[in-house]
Amino acid sequence: MTRDFSQFLPNQSKAQKTEHKLSTLDILGWQPFFAQQVSAEEILETPPVRIIEIHRNSLHVLGEDIDTLIPSGPDATVGDWLLYNPKLPNSSKVLERKSVFQRRAAGTAWDLQLIAANVDTAFIVSSCNQDFNIARLERYIALALEAEVTPVIILTKIDLCEDATPYIEQAQSISDLVTVVTLDARGEEPQQKLAQWCRPRQTLVFLGSSGVGKSTLTNALAGKSDIATQAVREDDDKGRHTTTTRQLHMSPQGFTILDTPGMREIQLTDAAAGVSDLFSDYQEIAHQCRFRDCKHETEPGCAIQAALETEEIDSVRVARWKKLVAEEQFNSSTLAQRKSKDKSLGKLIKQVKKNSRK
Ligand SMILES: Nc1nc2c(ncn2[C@@H]2O[C@H](COP(=O)(O)OP(=O)(O)OP(=O)(O)O)[C@@H](O)[C@H]2O)c(=O)[nH]1
Ligand SMILES: [Zn+2]
Numbered sequence: 001m002t003r004d005f006s007q008f009l010p011n012q013s014k015a016q017k018t019e020h021k022l023s024t025l026d027i028l029g030w031q032p033f034f035a036q037q038v039s040a041e042e043i044l045e046t047p048p049v050r051i052i053e054i055h056r057n058s059l060h061v062l063g064e065d066i067d068t069l070i071p072s073g074p075d076a077t078v079g080d081w082l083l084y085n086p087k088l089p090n091s092s093k094v095l096e097r098k099s100v101f102q103r104r105a106a107g108t109a110w111d112l113q114l115i116a117a118n119v120d121t122a123f124i125v126s127s128c129n130q131d132f133n134i135a136r137l138e139r140y141i142a143l144a145l146e147a148e149v150t151p152v153i154i155l156t157k158i159d160l161c162e163d164a165t166p167y168i169e170q171a172q173s174i175s176d177l178v179t180v181v182t183l184d185a186r187g188e189e190p191q192q193k194l195a196q197w198c199r200p201r202q203t204l205v206f207l208g209s210s211g212v213g214k215s216t217l218t219n220a221l222a223g224k225s226d227i228a229t230q231a232v233r234e235d236d237d238k239g240r241h242t243t244t245t246r247q248l249h250m251s252p253q254g255f256t257i258l259d260t261p262g263m264r265e266i267q268l269t270d271a272a273a274g275v276s277d278l279f280s281d282y283q284e285i286a287h288q289c290r291f292r293d294c295k296h297e298t299e300p301g302c303a304i305q306a307a308l309e310t311e312e313i314d315s316v317r318v319a320r321w322k323k324l325v326a327e328e329q330f331n332s333s334t335l336a337q338r339k340s341k342d343k344s345l346g347k348l349i350k351q352v353k354k355n356s357r358k
Contacts, residue, residue, distance in 0.1 A: 022200055022254045024064045029118065029203045029256050033098050034081050046083035046092065051076055052248040077114035078247060078260050079203060099148040101205075101263065115262035116205060121150045121197045125208030125217065126171075128161040128182070134170050135320050138278060140207045141178055142324060146274030149205075152179050152197060156213035159184040173317075175278055185213035190220040200254030205263050218257050222249040275328050279321045282313065296322065 023030075028050045038048065049063035054077065058069040063084060070089035074082060077100075082092040101115040122144040126132050137153060144151035153171050158164050164182055171180045183189040197204065198221055206214040249257040276283050282304065286294065290301025296318070299305075307313045 024062075026201050027250050027254045027256070028062060029079075029120075029201050030081070031098070031201050034095050034118075037095050038083065042083060046085050048095070049082050049084040049092075051078055051080045051082065054078055075114075077117050078262075079117040079119060079258055081118065101143065101147045101149070103262065113262070116258050116260055118203055119147065119149045119205050119258060120202045121152055121204045122147075123152050123154050123194070123197075123204060123206045123217070125154045125156060125206055125212045125214055126167075127157040127212045128155050128164045128167045129157060131209055131212055132167050132170075134174065135323070136209070137171065138174055138320060138324060141174060142271045142274035142278050142328075144207075144274070145277045146271035150197070151177075152181060152194075154194075154217070155180065155182045156185045156217070158182045177277075185216040185220060187220070190217050194221065198251070198253060198255045202255040203258060204255060205258045207263065214259075218249060218259060221255075222251045222257055271328055275321075275324050279324075282318065282321050285313070 025048065030048060030050075034048065047063050047066065049061035049066050051059050052062050053060040054072075055069065057072055059072060059074070059076065059082075060069055061067075061082060061084060066084060070084070070092065073090035074080075074092055074094050076082065076094045080097065081095040083095065085092045097117045099119050100117045101119065102112045103115055122140070124137060124140040124144065126137060132155075141151045141153075153174070155164065155167055155171060161167070168180060168182060181193050183193050191198075194217075204221075206217060208214055247258065247260045249259065251257070285303045285307050286296065288303035289296065289299070291299055294302050294304075296302050296304035304313070304318065308315055308318060
């Protein structure tokens with residue numbers, strides 16, 4: 001199944017409109033997609049706010065003349081838009097998401113946890129050195145596609161590399177859908193080369209291993225004039241003050257960069273659609289396999305094996321595809337098993353309660 005990429009891949013023709021003065025909501029990333037979910041009366045009663053940080057017991061939200069903590073309650077994550085109900089903050093309504101990153105919750109087996117919502121572009125960063133790993137890039141791209149976020153590959157440390165051609169060629173071979181940008185993350189290059197994605201009302205994230213240049217890029221784009229709120233101090237449950245790091249950087253040019261711990265620990269979860277988008281060419285060939293559940297190993301009538309024999313497709317990329325599919329299936333099936341187990345357990349409990357009432 002191939003999805004309609006036009007929904008979340010950039011529309012170049014719309015990109016270069018002249019911008020009027022930006023409001024706080026614009027800078028926070030308020031877009032027509034959200035505005036059309038709200039009536040004029042609703043906006044007056046319950047103004048839109050964006051969650052910029054999640055604390056232990058509260059959500060930090062920003063809006064037009066609003067900068068406040070509201071008690072945790074709404075099932076929401078960083079980047080979500082809420083209709084803020086000042087009288088009953090707990091019942092602030094979460095607006096429909098344009099995109100969402102989620103992952104398996106650490107420590108709690110297979111539950112899905114929301115990581116970040118309403119991101120427009122994921123910059124997937126690798127440096128042109130031993131960090132470069134094509135399978136890892138693919139994994140990040142599948143995650144971005146699954147979240148319905150535009151992936152862009154950034155290759156950093158180009159200045160330290162004698163010949164970046166092999167890195168660039170490999171990165172470009174991943175997918176025609178994904179742009180590859182090379183740069184020195186220090187200095188002027190990021191502002192120039194990433195301008196097309198760093199437009200007003202856009203929300204960006206950086207994905208990539210430690211040391212590849214994500215913080216350097218964030219500073220280069222958001223700059224010193226970063227107008228994000230300062231780190232907030234909050235009492236933890238033992239009454240100590242804890243200072244959390246900034247998770248949302250707003251640039252004077254009107255775009256925001258989300259930098260949450262969750263994004264740094266993201267794994268491949270339930271990304272079937274993202275994986276098949278990325279490998280849609282193989283998916284199409286696999287439709288011609290004789291068996292619907294063909295593993296493309298030694299089965300008779302396997303179209304993938306046939307294409308490999310004629311060298312129509314690349315065996316190394318096929319191996320990466322199979323690994324990604326297997327990994328994704330493992331994660332998702334375990335999740336599905338767990339869900340169905342929970343369901344039958346729920347049924348059993350209901351049954352027992354019903355019987356005990358008789
Ligand atoms: N020469 C050169 N150095 C770079 C480039 N990008 C980053 N660096 C340097 O690499 C080091 C690591 O960069 P960071 O921006 O801290 O990397 P990071 O991805 O944020 O790392 P974590 O915070 O650990 O996730 C810093 O010393 C940067 O100055 C680049 O394009 N060229
Ligand atoms: Zn097959």
